[in-house]
Amino acid sequence: MVIIGENIHVIAQAISTALRERDAKVIQDLAKAQAEAGAGYIDLNVGPMKKDPEETMQWLVNAVQEATDLPLSIDTLNPVAMEAGLKACKRKPLLNSASGKSLSKEQMLPLAQKYNCDVVISVMTDKGMPPDVESKVDSIMSTVDHANGLGIPNEDIWVDPILLPIGTAGEGQRFTVLNLEFIKILEDVLPGVKSTVGLSNTSNGVPDQLRPPLNRTYLVMLERNRLYSAIADPLDKELMNLTRGGMPEIVELIYKTMDGENIDLSSLSQKEIEYVKTAKVLMGETLYSDAWLES
Template identity: 30%
Template sequence: MIIIGEKINGAIPSVAKAIADKDEAFIKELAKSQSEAGAAYIDVCASVDSAIELETMKWLIDLVQDVTDTPIAIDSPDAQVCAKAIEFCNKPGLVNSVSMEGNKIDLVFPIIAESKWECIALLCDDTGIPQTGEKRLEVFAAIMEKAKAFNIDPSRLHIDPLVEMLCTAEDGINTVLEVMREVKRQYPTIHVTGGASNISFNLPARKFVNQAFLVLSMGAGMDSAIINPLHKHMMGLIYATEALKGNDEYCMEYIGGYREGLYGPVK
């Protein structure tokens, strides 16, 4: 599982305060701890006014790179910010994200085409979030046409089928799971990703819903997730599910993760 550490996000009150106060130590500790917990990417999302977003992104990225070599996931709804922030990174990372909305793909894909950068692509377009799996797969087909045009290999894409709140879903997560399976069927080397915590908004005891969602999604092909790697129970479930799926020969990763304290001992 490719873990995208979600903790450096200005939408989180404690992080918003750290950004406002220019608390470098706080941001560095979040980066360092997530890297040590097994994150493959450190997501960096400023969530500030657009007038200062790019300079804030540079400040955050510089702080992260001061304490870890873990690649950056540049996170912004503004494709121009994503494209420009690539210049601040010491090594290829992950763009979070593009979609078929407006010209987002046309801004980002040409820049990453000749590099080793990877990219999250959301299955939405100018009409918003499709309500059916069939419509989401139509958006997926359009994204893959763009990827082909720019000669971007499917293995460099992380497809987000758009996880919505469980409490407003008519069929639970069945639509999302169907989309995941079909995406992986069409392109076995592509990645499937998503924000695990999105599913549990407005529900009590959210951790149980998040963890159940992640296990079911991994069974449907999810191999990339935007989560908090400091949640040891969640990390334990990931290691265990990988072993149960046969992706961990002789359970060596599971055993190694336990010995390193990435998720245990769990009481």
């Protein structure tokens, strides 16, 4: 599992200030910490970048490359900033992200071809978010076909099914379930493509202290269905430990829950019980509420 470190994110106040004041140290420290924790890529999420997109992105990429040798994921919707970022990268970068929307096909996908980089392509289209597995497959096949036409091979494409928060309008659970299914069949419908997810989106809106269990459990479940990578927090030690084979009993338990095996909770520790309960809500087996660990 390739973890794309999500922590350099403009929504974080410290990062936004550091970008504005060109304070490289704050950003470099965070890049180093993520690299040491086992990240495979460092994501640079700079948002829409209305001011000085080229110069800012260039500065940021260079600052991070001074701190780590890891490849970078350039995460912006601004095509000018995107190009500046890709140009400045020493190693083959990840363009994060393109989609099936017309504007993205015109502005982003050609950049992936031009700079010969890897590219995240989401299932979004001009029609919005495809509501079920079948329409997700249809839309990604059409966008990947378009990308192939531009000369981008499947091997460079990282498909993003788009995760929605589990509490979304009472039907977020339907999406956690169908995204599991989508990831499971992806390699069969598009041989050679990779996959990625914005993992923490699953727990968006959930009380802060309850987010890690959802993120960790879901990652194990997605990994079992052959997920290739995730944009996630590498500083979450338990999360990294789970994906690095450090907690085989927990992983086993999550798999058993996915298989619908009857699990005797009375023989389990508190932590194990929490993983089982969390897997059950992510499977859509029990109705989600913020009190899912308590009931």
